[in-house]
Amino acid sequence: MPDNSKTWQLKLVGAVAIWAVIVAMAAFWGIxxxxxxxxxxxxxxIAALLFAFEFFLAVPNVLSRMxxxxxxxxxxxxxxxxxxxVLIYSFGVTSSWKLMLAGTAYAVVPALLVASSAxxxxxxxxxxxxxxxxxxxxxxxxxxxxxxxxPQLTHTLTILMALSAGVAAFVLLRRLDGVGxxxxxxxxxxxxxxxHYLIFAAIVIPIGIKIGFLKYSPALPRLHExxxxxxxxxxIWALGVLFFTAWPEEFFxxxxxxxxxxxxxxxxxxxxxxxxxxxxxxxxxxxxYPNWKYVGLATIAGLFYGHAWMRSGSLVPGVxxxxxxxxxxxxxxx
Numbered sequence: 001m002p003d004n005s006k007t008w009q010l011k012l013v014g015a016v017a018i019w020a021v022i023v024a025m026a027a028f029w030g031i032x033x034x035x036x037x038x039x040x041x042x043x044x045x046i047a048a049l050l051f052a053f054e055f056f057l058a059v060p061n062v063l064s065r066m067x068x069x070x071x072x073x074x075x076x077x078x079x080x081x082x083x084x085x086v087l088i089y090s091f092g093v094t095s096s097w098k099l100m101l102a103g104t105a106y107a108v109v110p111a112l113l114v115a116s117s118a119x120x121x122x123x124x125x126x127x128x129x130x131x132x133x134x135x136x137x138x139x140x141x142x143x144x145x146x147x148x149x150x151p152q153l154t155h156t157l158t159i160l161m162a163l164s165a166g167v168a169a170f171v172l173l174r175r176l177d178g179v180g181x182x183x184x185x186x187x188x189x190x191x192x193x194x195x196h197y198l199i200f201a202a203i204v205i206p207i208g209i210k211i212g213f214l215k216y217s218p219a220l221p222r223l224h225e226x227x228x229x230x231x232x233x234x235x236i237w238a239l240g241v242l243f244f245t246a247w248p249e250e251f252f253x254x255x256x257x258x259x260x261x262x263x264x265x266x267x268x269x270x271x272x273x274x275x276x277x278x279x280x281x282x283x284x285x286x287x288x289y290p291n292w293k294y295v296g297l298a299t300i301a302g303l304f305y306g307h308a309w310m311r312s313g314s315l316v317p318g319v320x321x322x323x324x325x326x327x328x329x330x331x332x333x334x
Contacts, residue, residue: 009059012061086103214334
C-alpha cells in the first residue's frame with residue numbers, strides 16, 4: 001500500500017521557476033537552431049501555455065483549489081485551455097480550417113465522453129473511449145499534422161496537447177481517483193525508484209544484448225548520432241525526456257489505463273499485466289517494423305513502471321525510472 005506520509009510537495013513558486021527555466025532553454029535552443037519568425041514565436045508560446053496548464057496542475061495546492069473553484073460540474077470548462085491553444089496555433093500558423101476542426105475535436109471529445117459518464121464508476125466504456133481518442137491520434141501520428149511548423153517542435157506540441165487534453169478530461173472533469181498526478185515526494189519513493197531501476201537494468205540489459213537489441217557503446221565518441229549533438233545540449237534533451245516523454249506516457253499508461261483496467265478487472269495485478277502488454281505493443285511501429293524485440297523489452301519496462309506506480313500511488317517514481325532508463329539507453333547503448 002502507498003505510504004501517505006508526505007515529506008515534500010511542489011509549490012507554485014517552484015513550478016513557475018522550473019517552467020520559466022525550461023521555456024527559456026527552449027527559446028535559446030530554438031534561436032541556436034536557427035528558428036526565427038512569427039511561426040516559431042507562436043509555436044513556442046503555445047508550447048509554454050500547454051506546459052503551464054499541465055505542469056501547474058501537478059502542484060497539489062493548485063489542483064485542489066482549481067477543483068474546488070470549478071465545482072462538481074464546472075470541470076466542463078477545463079478543455080478550454082487546450083482548445084484555445086490549438087485555435088490560436090491554427091489561426092497563426094496553419095490557417096487551415098480542417099486542421100482547426102480536427103484540433104478542436106481532439107481537445108473537446110474526450111471531455112464530452114467523460115462528462116457523459118457522470119455517476120458511473122471508473123472503467124465504464126466512456127472512459128476507455130476517451131482514452132482511445134487521446135492515444136490513437138498520437139500513436140499513429142495523425143496529430144502531427146495539426147502542428148506542422150516548425151517541424152522541430154511538432155512532437156513536443158503534440159505531446160503537450162495530448163497531456164493537456166487528458167488532464168482536462170480525467171483530472172479536472174472526471175476526477176479519476178488514484179492517478180497520482182501530484183508532484184510530491186513521500187517517504188519510500190527513493191527506495192522505490194532505485195530498486196525498480198536497478199532490478200530492471202539487471203534483467204533487461206543482458207536480455208537486450210543477447211537478442212541484439214542493445215550494444216554497449218558510450219555516447220561521447222558518437223555525439224553526432226544522438227538526439228543531443230553536444231554535451232551542452234544534453235541537459236535540454238534530458239529535461240525533454242523527463243517532461244515530454246516519461247511524464248506523459250506514465251500519465252496515460254499507468255495513471256489512466258492501468259488504473260482503469262485494474263478497476264474493470266477488479267485485480268490490480270491483472271491491470272498491471274494488461275496495461276504493460278498494451279504499452280509494449282505501442283512500440284511495435286518503431287523501425288524496423290514490426291519491432292517485436294522492442295515490444296518485448298517495453299512490456300517488461302511497463303511491468304516495472306506500473307509496479308512503481310502501484311506501490312507508491314504516485315506517477316513520480318515511475319516517471320523517474322522511465323526517464324533514467326531512456327537516458328541510460330541513449331547514453332550507454334547503441
